Amino acid sequence: MNITALKSLIDALSAPTISFTILTVIFPFIFPPSDWFEKIHRKSGLWRIWTKLGGVIGMILITAFFVIGYFDPYFNKTLTKADNFPIVLMIYSMWFYIWLGMFKAYRNDIRLDQGLKPNEYNDPDDKVLVWPDLVYIEFIALILFQVFLIVWSIIVAAPIEEPANPAATPNPSKAPWYFLGLQEMLVYYDPWIAGVLLPTFIIVGLMAIPYVDINKKGDGYYSFRERRVGMFIFMYGWVVLWLFLIIIGTFFRGPNWNFFGPFEYWDIHKVEALTNVNLSELLWVKWFNQGLPSNILIREGLGFVITGLYLFVLPVILAKTYLKDMYAAYGPTRFVTIMMLGLVMLALPIKMYLRWVFNLQYIVAIPEWFFNI
Amino acid sequence: MSDKNDKSLLEKMEESQVWKSIIRSGIPRTRRQRMHAILGSVFLHLHPARLPKHAVKVGYTWCMGGLSFFLFVNLTITGILLMFYYRPTVEYAFTDIIDLSEQVPLGIMRELHRWAAHSMVLIVWLHMVRVFMTGSYKPPREFNWGIGVILMVLTMLLSFTGYLLPWDQLAIWAVTVGSNMARATPFLGNEGPGAALLAIGDINLVHVGSDVRFALLGGRFVGEATLLRFYVLHCIAIPFVAMIFMAVHFWRIRKDGGISGPL
Numbered sequence: 001m002n003i004t005a006l007k008s009l010i011d012a013l014s015a016p017t018i019s020f021t022i023l024t025v026i027f028p029f030i031f032p033p034s035d036w037f038e039k040i041h042r043k044s045g046l047w048r049i050w051t052k053l054g055g056v057i058g059m060i061l062i063t064a065f066f067v068i069g070y071f072d073p074y075f076n077k078t079l080t081k082a083d084n085f086p087i088v089l090m091i092y093s094m095w096f097y098i099w100l101g102m103f104k105a106y107r108n109d110i111r112l113d114q115g116l117k118p119n120e121y122n123d124p125d126d127k128v129l130v131w132p133d134l135v136y137i138e139f140i141a142l143i144l145f146q147v148f149l150i151v152w153s154i155i156v157a158a159p160i161e162e163p164a165n166p167a168a169t170p171n172p173s174k175a176p177w178y179f180l181g182l183q184e185m186l187v188y189y190d191p192w193i194a195g196v197l198l199p200t201f202i203i204v205g206l207m208a209i210p211y212v213d214i215n216k217k218g219d220g221y222y223s224f225r226e227r228r229v230g231m232f233i234f235m236y237g238w239v240v241l242w243l244f245l246i247i248i249g250t251f252f253r254g255p256n257w258n259f260f261g262p263f264e265y266w267d268i269h270k271v272e273a274l275t276n277v278n279l280s281e282l283l284w285v286k287w288f289n290q291g292l293p294s295n296i297l298i299r300e301g302l303g304f305v306i307t308g309l310y311l312f313v314l315p316v317i318l319a320k321t322y323l324k325d326m327y328a329a330y331g332p333t334r335f336v337t338i339m340m341l342g343l344v345m346l347a348l349p350i351k352m353y354l355r356w357v358f359n360l361q362y363i364v365a366i367p368e369w370f371f372n373i
Numbered sequence: 374m375s376d377k378n379d380k381s382l383l384e385k386m387e388e389s390q391v392w393k394s395i396i397r398s399g400i401p402r403t404r405r406q407r408m409h410a411i412l413g414s415v416f417l418h419l420h421p422a423r424l425p426k427h428a429v430k431v432g433y434t435w436c437m438g439g440l441s442f443f444l445f446v447n448l449t450i451t452g453i454l455l456m457f458y459y460r461p462t463v464e465y466a467f468t469d470i471i472d473l474s475e476q477v478p479l480g481i482m483r484e485l486h487r488w489a490a491h492s493m494v495l496i497v498w499l500h501m502v503r504v505f506m507t508g509s510y511k512p513p514r515e516f517n518w519g520i521g522v523i524l525m526v527l528t529m530l531l532s533f534t535g536y537l538l539p540w541d542q543l544a545i546w547a548v549t550v551g552s553n554m555a556r557a558t559p560f561l562g563n564e565g566p567g568a569a570l571l572a573i574g575d576i577n578l579v580h581v582g583s584d585v586r587f588a589l590l591g592g593r594f595v596g597e598a599t600l601l602r603f604y605v606l607h608c609i610a611i612p613f614v615a616m617i618f619m620a621v622h623f624w625r626i627r628k629d630g631g632i633s634g635p636l
């Protein structure tokens with residue numbers, strides 16, 4: 001395969017519809033949350049990702065992507081923007097450290113299976129002195145990092161563009177890279193959800209983790225199997241719904257926030273057909289073949305019912321059926337908290353797919369009240 | 374008498390009154406002196422004197438918490454140096470930034486500050502990932518994890534407020550994109566759901582000139598007042614709050630039984 005074909009393949013695969021789907025589908029086989037996934041994880045050899053070989057291959061793939069990108073006239077422009085370098089660092093360091101954590105976790109899992117203590121374990125009486133054992137490590141880490149920063153600062157000048165001009169809006173206007181995940185969510189949700197509600201839920205949700213996770217195991221050492229469900233949920237949220245959206249927002253979004261493959265030219269005139277429709281329009285106009293009712297609550301009734309069912313009825317049904325054991329173990333408060341946080345988190349991919357598959361704009365559309373879901 | 378002359382310069386120095394007044398225990402050679410070196414120093418006594426072996430291993434903590442703190446200190450120092458030159462007004466801000474690299478000797482202070490800031494966001498994230506992967510948020514460390522989440526938010530807000538200060542196109546539009554979302558805050562933003570309910574008769578209480586976005590920007594758009602507001606938030610307000618939370622964070626690490634580890 002020649003390099004151009006490879007590039008167009010990567011371009012095609014990067015489209016959020018495809019890349020996000022691949023990641024989501026493959027994710028439980030990489031961080032298997034149940035026996036069934038674990039079995040395939042083992043059989044298919046995906047577990048090798050968390051071996052030394054897997055770590056090295058990951059590094060090589062990332063490097064290959066950036067090297068090809070560096071020599072590509074279009075990707076080069078995004079890649080070499082001074083403020084995008086942190087994202088290159090992010091991709092490398094997140095991969096390396098998550099790999100390292102999983103590598104250590106798998107080693108510990110084997111030890112635990114054999115009835116041994118985890119690698120981190122040591123005799124409580126066998127302590128080391130902070131001076132010099134820790135102080136010198138900290139000192140070295142600090143010096144190395146400072147050297148790194150100085151070299152980086154000498155090589156890469158901090159960006160400065162034209163003086164601020166409120167009359168000239170750049171296209172695209174992007175938030176700083178660490179907020180690009182949120183900006184990407186704006187494609188699917190209105191600002192009151194993407195910019196206010198979801199960040200609040202992320203913060204509250206993170207803070208709630210220690211209170212809703214009643215699994216006592218895996219405290220103070222790397223491990224996976226003992227806490228696989230928790231690990232899976234956290235990693236999916238962190239890697240796919242946060243980091244990956246940042247990557248999309250940085251590398252794959254061009255003028256008018258249109259999608260562009262990494263090796264594609266950012267054409268300002270690229271037009272994407274806007275054919276999105278609201279649920280209420282589908283219901284009244286398309287299915288019932290009549291005009292929209294003037295009463296807002298009737299017009300959006302179906303949307304309200306669906307949202308209500310999803311957020312308030314679904315947890316009750318789950319508590320009585322599929323998640324009965326979990327409900328008993330976690331108690332009502334924890335269960336409701338987990339459900340609320342989990343359903344809101346899931347609402348993001350759900351809305352993404354509703355958009356991609358049905359061109360659905362809003363489930364509840366009340367622009368009169370600025371209330372669109 | 375003769376052994377007095379045999380003493381090395383170092384030993385003589387160690388016996389002098391000046392030395393003893395500063396470093397009470399002498400050069401840390403014995404176990405006792407080494408413990409004292411930690412306990413006697415206001416900076417080092419953040420640490421306990423002794424730790425279990427795994428806790429000092431880079432492989433366990435990845436040194437990420439320590440590096441987060443190092444970067445915070447680093448940013449404070451480079452930030453103070455930048456403040457000597459930078460004036461937060463629409464008239465001067467941009468040119469002061471240009472001068473920082475063109476007129477100031479060794480003009481990489483701005484680079485050092487900016488790249489350290491980006492690194493800090495990243496390092497704090499990695500610290501969180503480490504704490505999650507070792508399950509270190511589990512009791513008794515639940516509260517400290519919460520403090521950590523607040524520190525992470527503060528770190529990102531610090532970075533965000535600083536982004537505006539160069540007052541170039543990149544700056545004002547990134548902040549415009551970010552702060553536009555505030556417009557949609559439920560009840561508090563002029564385009565937020567429920568805001569219309571907050572009205573007395575015909576008079577809207579929440580409008581473009583009174584909503585949270587206005588409070589954040591000090592105006593209807595990103596302008597002079599915003600620059601001053603973000604400057605104060607960036608240089609004084611948020612670092613001050615972050616410092617308090619860091620103090621609590623470090624204190625709680627010790628009070629929660631030191632670095633987590635297997636039992």
Ligand code: HEM
Pocket residue numbers: 434436437438439440441442445497500501504507509510514517518519520521522524525528619622626631632633634
């Ligand atoms: C400015 C930001 C932060 C600073 C300066 C900081 C600093 C530190 C330091 C120096 C440690 C000692 C162990 C280590 O180095 O890993 C630590 C531990 C800890 N941090 Fe942070 N941290 C920050 C943010 C966070 C965040 C974002 C979280 C989680 C969301 C967090 C949660 C914790 C917890 C639970 C511990 C105890 C870990 C254990 O006992 O193993 N911190 N922090």
